[in-house]
Amino acid sequence: MTLHTLSSGVLDPIGSDARGPVLVAFFVFIGTSLLWVFTLATYDDDRPESLYIADGSLSPVFNGFAMAGEQISVLSLFATSGGIALFGYDGFISAIDAALSLGVLLLLAQRIRNSGRYTLGDLYALRAPGPQPRVAAAVVTLAVIMPLLVLQLRAGGIIAALLIGNSTDTVQQLCTVLMGVLVACFTVVADLRGTSRMQVVKVVITLVTLALVTVLALRIFSWHPGRLISAAVDRSVAPHDYLAPGLWAHIASIGPLNMLSDHLVMILGTAAMPHLILRVGASRTGRSARRSMSIAVALTGVFFLLLITASFAAAAVVGSREISAVDANGQSASVLLASGVLQGGSTARVTLITVMAYVAFLVVLTTMASMTFAAAVSLAHDVFARAEHRPRTAGQEVRTLRVAVVGLSAAALALSATAHRYSVEFLATFSISVAATCVAPVLVFSFFWRGFNRRGLLWSVYGGLLLCTVLTVFSTTVSGSPYALLPAMDFVWYPFHTPGLISVPAAILLGWLGSKNSPGDSELAFRHIEYRLLTGKDV
Amino acid sequence: MRSYSAPKPPDEAATDIHLQRGEILSQAVHRAQRVFLAVNAVPLAVGVVLSCVAAVAAVPVYGRLTLGVVWGVLQLGVFVATAWRYEKQATLLCDPIEQSLTSGMPQAGTSGASPVDELWR
Numbered sequence: 166m167t168l169h170t171l172s173s174g175v176l177d178p179i180g181s182d183a184r185g186p187v188l189v190a191f192f193v194f195i196g197t198s199l200l201w202v203f204t205l206a207t208y209d210d211d212r213p214e215s216l217y218i219a220d221g222s223l224s225p226v227f228n229g230f231a232m233a234g235e236q237i238s239v240l241s242l243f244a245t246s247g248g249i250a251l252f253g254y255d256g257f258i259s260a261i262d263a264a265l266s267l268g269v270l271l272l273l274a275q276r277i278r279n280s281g282r283y284t285l286g287d288l289y290a291l292r293a294p295g296p297q298p299r300v301a302a303a304v305v306t307l308a309v310i311m312p313l314l315v316l317q318l319r320a321g322g323i324i325a326a327l328l329i330g331n332s333t334d335t336v337q338q339l340c341t342v343l344m345g346v347l348v349a350c351f352t353v354v355a356d357l358r359g360t361s362r363m364q365v366v367k368v369v370i371t372l373v374t375l376a377l378v379t380v381l382a383l384r385i386f387s388w389h390p391g392r393l394i395s396a397a398v399d400r401s402v403a404p405h406d407y408l409a410p411g412l413w414a415h416i417a418s419i420g421p422l423n424m425l426s427d428h429l430v431m432i433l434g435t436a437a438m439p440h441l442i443l444r445v446g447a448s449r450t451g452r453s454a455r456r457s458m459s460i461a462v463a464l465t466g467v468f469f470l471l472l473i474t475a476s477f478a479a480a481a482v483v484g485s486r487e488i489s490a491v492d493a494n495g496q497s498a499s500v501l502l503a504s505g506v507l508q509g510g511s512t513a514r515v516t517l518i519t520v521m522a523y524v525a526f527l528v529v530l531t532t533m534a535s536m537t538f539a540a541a542v543s544l545a546h547d548v549f550a551r552a553e554h555r556p557r558t559a560g561q562e563v564r565t566l567r568v569a570v571v572g573l574s575a576a577a578l579a580l581s582a583t584a585h586r587y588s589v590e591f592l593a594t595f596s597i598s599v600a601a602t603c604v605a606p607v608l609v610f611s612f613f614w615r616g617f618n619r620r621g622l623l624w625s626v627y628g629g630l631l632l633c634t635v636l637t638v639f640s641t642t643v644s645g646s647p648y649a650l651l652p653a654m655d656f657v658w659y660p661f662h663t664p665g666l667i668s669v670p671a672a673i674l675l676g677w678l679g680s681k682n683s684p685g686d687s688e689l690a691f692r693h694i695e696y697r698l699l700t701g702k703d704v
Numbered sequence: 705m706r707s708y709s710a711p712k713p714p715d716e717a718a719t720d721i722h723l724q725r726g727e728i729l730s731q732a733v734h735r736a737q738r739v740f741l742a743v744n745a746v747p748l749a750v751g752v753v754l755s756c757v758a759a760v761a762a763v764p765v766y767g768r769l770t771l772g773v774v775w776g777v778l779q780l781g782v783f784v785a786t787a788w789r790y791e792k793q794a795t796l797l798c799d800p801i802e803q804s805l806t807s808g809m810p811q812a813g814t815s816g817a818s819p820v821d822e823l824w825r
Binding site: 254257258261264265267268271272275391394395398406408409410411420421424425428451452455456458459462463466469470473692693695696699700701702704 | 773
C-alpha cells in the first residue's frame with residue numbers, strides 16, 4: 166500500500182512573526198468553545214424537539230444565516246478554494262455547482278417543513294410508514310455523513326497544523342485528534358439553537374475576512390481585477406489551460422460524460438444532506454423555511470463569489486506552485502493568501518493571519534458539529550425511539566442522542582487518524598453520490614408522485630446505495646490512478662469519477678419499477694398529503 | 705330524467721372545498737417553481753455543455769477571462785436573481801392563498817413552540 170504524501174512537508178508559510186498570535190488564537194478558540202460548551206451544559210431541556218429543531222422556532226433571517234453557514238464547510242472553504250487556485254476553471258465550476266445546489270433545496274424546503282418532519286427517516290415514512298424505511302434512512306444518513314466527518318476532520322487537522330507552523334505528520338495527527346475531541350465535547354451538549362448561533366457568527370466573520378483579503382489582493386494589482394486574473398493565469402502550473410476545462414486531470418480526462426456525472430452529483434447531492442434537512446425543519450413554518458432558503462441563497466452567492474475571487478487572488482499573489490508545495494490539494498490556499506497579501510512582520514499581517522486561523526477553526530468546529538448532530542438525531546429519533554416493543558421516553562431518547570454523538574465522534578476520529586496518510590478523496594465522491602442517489606429522487610417521488618410506495622422507496626434506496634458502493638470501489642478514486650486510495654493496484658472497470666451518471670437514473674428507475682409492482686396511495690389520500698405539504702395543516 | 709346524488713355531509717363538503725382550494729394553491733406554487741426552474745435550466749445546460757467542450761469554454765471574451773468563467777459568473781448571478789424573484793412571486797401569489805386556507809388551524813410540528821430570536825424576525 167503506497168502512502169499518500171499529502172501535506173507531509175515541514176514548510177512554514179505563516180512565518181515566525183505570526184506563529185505566536187496564531188497559537189494564542191488557537192488556544193483562545195479552544196477556551197471560548199469549551200466555555201460555551203459548559204454554558205450549554207447547564208441548559209437542561211430534555212424535550213427531543215427542543216434539542217433537534219429548536220421547537221421549529223427559528224426566524225427566516227436567523228435560519229437563513231445559519232443555512233448559509235452550513236454551506237461554508239471545510240470542503241468549500243479549503244478544498245474548493247484549493248481546487249480553484251490550482252486547477253482554475255475545473256475548481257471554479259465545482260464552486261458554481263455547489264452554489265446552484267441550493268436551488269433544489271429552495272424548491273423543496275417549504276414542503277419539507279410543512280410535512281412536520283425533520284429527519285430523513287421521518288421523510289421516508291411520509292409515503293412508506295413502518296420501521297424498514299426508517300432503518301434505510303439511518304443507513305443512508307450514516308453513509309452520507311460518516312465519510313464527510315472523516316474527510317473534514319483530517320482536513321481540519323492539516324489546516325490547524327499548518328497554522329501553528331508545524332506540518333509534520335505527527336503534529337497533523339495530533340491536531341486532528343484535538344479538533345475531534347473538541348467537536349465531540351461541543352456536540353455532546355449542544356442543541357440546534359446553539360449550533361445555529363455559531364453558524365451565524367461564522368457567516369459574518371468568514372464573509373468579512375474573505376472580503377478583506379480580496380480587497381487587499383486587489384490593492385496589490387492597483388485595483389484592477391483584470392491584472393489579478395492575468396497574474397493568476399501566469400503564475401499557474403499551466404497558463405494556457407488554467408481558465409479552460411481539463412486541468413484537473415482526474416476529472417476532465419475521461420470526457421464529457423464524466424463532467425456530466427460530476428455536475429449531476431454535485432448539484433443533487435450537496436442539496437440533499439441530512440443536516441440541511443434538519444435545519445429546514447427548524448423553521449417556524451413552510452413559508453418561513455422558503456424565506457430562509459432565499460436568504461441563504463443570497464448569502465451563499467456572495468460567499469462563493471468572494472471565495473472564487475479570493476482563490477484566484479491566492480494563485481496570483483502566492484502562485485499555484487507555491488500553494489501545491491505546501492499541500493498537494495491546495496487546501497491551504499486561503500491561509501496562504503492571508504499570509505501573502507501583506508508583507509513583512511507588520512501587526513496588520515499578523516492580525517489578518519490570526520483572524521483567518523480563527524475562521525478556519527470555527528469552520529471545522531461548526532461543520533463537524535452540525536453533521537455529527539444530524540447523524541446522532543437520525544439514530545436516536547429514527548432507530549432508537551421507534552424500536553418495536555420498547556416504548557421510549559423523551560429523556561431516554563435524548564440520552565441516546567448524547568451516546569450516539571460520542572460513538573460517532575469516536576468512530577470518525579479513529580478512522581480519520583488511521584486514514585491520515587492515505588488519499589481519501591473517494592470518501593467525498595461516495596458521500597455526495599449517496600445523497601444524490603438515495604435522498605434527492607426519493608424526496609421528489611414522495612412529494613410529487615401519487616404512485617410512490619414502500620417497495621419503490623426500498624428498491625430505490627438500497628439499489629442506489631449498492632450501486633454507489635460498487636461503482637465507487639471499481640472507480641479511479643479507489644485504484645488505478647495516482648490520486649486513488651490504492652494507487653499501486655488497478656481493478657478499475659467503472660471509468661467515471663463519480664457513480665452518479667449510472668446510480669441516479671438507476672435509483673429513479675428502481676423507485677418507479679418497485680412502486681409499479683404494488684399499489685400506491687389513492688387519489689384522495691394523496692390529495693390530503695399534498696394539502697398538508699402545501700399548507701402545513703391537515704384538511 | 706334528472707340525475708340525483710345525495711347531499712354530502714357538511715364536514716365532507718368542507719373538506720372538498722379545502723382540497724379544491726388546495727389545488728389552486730398547488731397550481732400557483734408549481735407555476736412559480738416552473739419559472740424558476742426554466743430560467744435556471746437554460747444557463748445550467750449551456751454551462752454543462754461548456755464544461756464538456758474545452759475548445760469553446762477556453763475562448764477569451766474579456767482580457768484573459770474565458771467564456772467558461774464569464775458564463776459561470778453570469779449563471780451564479782441569474783441564480784441569485786431568480787431565487788429573489790421566486791421568493792417575491794411566492795409571497796405575492798401563493799402565500800395569500802395558503803393563509804386563507806390555514807387561518808385558525810395549528811401549524812404542523814410547532815405546537816408549543818415559542819418564538820425566539822425576535823431580533824432576527
